[in-house]
Amino acid sequence: MEINQLRYFLSVVEVGSFSKAALHCFISQPALSVQIQKLEDEVGKTLLHRTPKKIVPTEAGFLLVERAKAALAQIEMAKKEIQNLNHSNAGRMNFGILPTVAPYLLERVMESFSKQCPQIEISIQEGTASQLLKLIETGDLDLGIVSLPVTQNGFEKEILFSEEMVLAMPPFHPLAKKSAIHIRDLESEKFILLQDGHCLEKQVASFCKKHAVCPHYLIRCGHLTTIKSLVAAGMGISLIPQMAIRKMQKKVLHSRLEHPKPKRAIASVTTSKRPLKKPTEWFLRHLRHVAVLLPVINDYLS
Numbered sequence: 001m002e003i004n005q006l007r008y009f010l011s012v013v014e015v016g017s018f019s020k021a022a023l024h025c026f027i028s029q030p031a032l033s034v035q036i037q038k039l040e041d042e043v044g045k046t047l048l049h050r051t052p053k054k055i056v057p058t059e060a061g062f063l064l065v066e067r068a069k070a071a072l073a074q075i076e077m078a079k080k081e082i083q084n085l086n087h088s089n090a091g092r093m094n095f096g097i098l099p100t101v102a103p104y105l106l107e108r109v110m111e112s113f114s115k116q117c118p119q120i121e122i123s124i125q126e127g128t129a130s131q132l133l134k135l136i137e138t139g140d141l142d143l144g145i146v147s148l149p150v151t152q153n154g155f156e157k158e159i160l161f162s163e164e165m166v167l168a169m170p171p172f173h174p175l176a177k178k179s180a181i182h183i184r185d186l187e188s189e190k191f192i193l194l195q196d197g198h199c200l201e202k203q204v205a206s207f208c209k210k211h212a213v214c215p216h217y218l219i220r221c222g223h224l225t226t227i228k229s230l231v232a233a234g235m236g237i238s239l240i241p242q243m244a245i246r247k248m249q250k251k252v253l254h255s256r257l258e259h260p261k262p263k264r265a266i267a268s269v270t271t272s273k274r275p276l277k278k279p280t281e282w283f284l285r286h287l288r289h290v291a292v293l294l295p296v297i298n299d300y301l302s
Contacts, residue, residue, distance in 0.1 A: 043060065046060065077139055097126055145266065164261050170232060194222065
């Protein structure tokens with residue numbers, strides 16, 4: 001089974017015609033037909049229904065379409081990776097990151113990395129952990145920055161840093177007067193959370209459930225900035241990552257919970273099915289360096 005045979009086959013399927021496919025592939029129609037016939041002889045099945053109006057795949061043909069697309073995509077990816085091997089500090093990298101991490105971590109990462117590797121072209125995609133993992137698996141992303149746990153097989157994980165989740169509340173809230181706040185103090189409080197599907201929402205809900213606390217989930221929204229705005233407006237309280245704290249935000253008071261403390265671990269995730277490209281290795285090395293230098297929680301709360 002040859003690569004060109006797969007390309008010819010997919011072209012016929014796409015345009016529904018041997019003659020049009022031949023033009024598209026810069027090959028004569030008889031030569032294309034011969035290659036398709038050889039492909040059918042090799043797999044032992046008819047792959048295309050040949051009708052006067054349009055050529056359509058058989059059941060076996062439909063099965064080969066997806067496999068052929070995946071195989072050709074892997075070949076193209078390998079070509080790009082090989083072409084980038086000898087280009088120091090050059091190449092392209094696609095990575096994904098949680099929206100609850102991106103605004104606070106990337107400002108510490110991207111400027112310094114761009115100075116170190118100015119010729120690397122970078123594409124950034126925000127999404128939930130499940131969305132990013134699917135894109136890493138298919139090869140659309142080279143790396144993801146997500147919150148653990150990641151239970152699916154086929155991924156390499158490396159913890160970059162851990163952080164507490166702290167209580168965010170308006171300054172006039174009754175809990176603001178307490179010298180120490182415990183998980184039990186959150187019972188029946190009006191909570192503002194991210195929408196379902198975000199791992200931060202799951203972590204907060206899981207933490208409360210683990211300690212038999214049932215806060216009242218009043219509002220769900222899509223962004224941490226919205227949560228902080230609603231907290232400032234007195235609509236409720238929330239647990240937010242320490243990275244999301246801003247010292248100058250006067251309208252929101254932040255306080256650590258006494259033991260047990262809610263925490264989350266942020267990790268880099270790559271697929272174990274493919275070797276890392278050089279730009280990804282450089283970026284991951286830079287991430288490790290930045291993570292070590294991140295301010296501790298006391299710097300935010302002081």
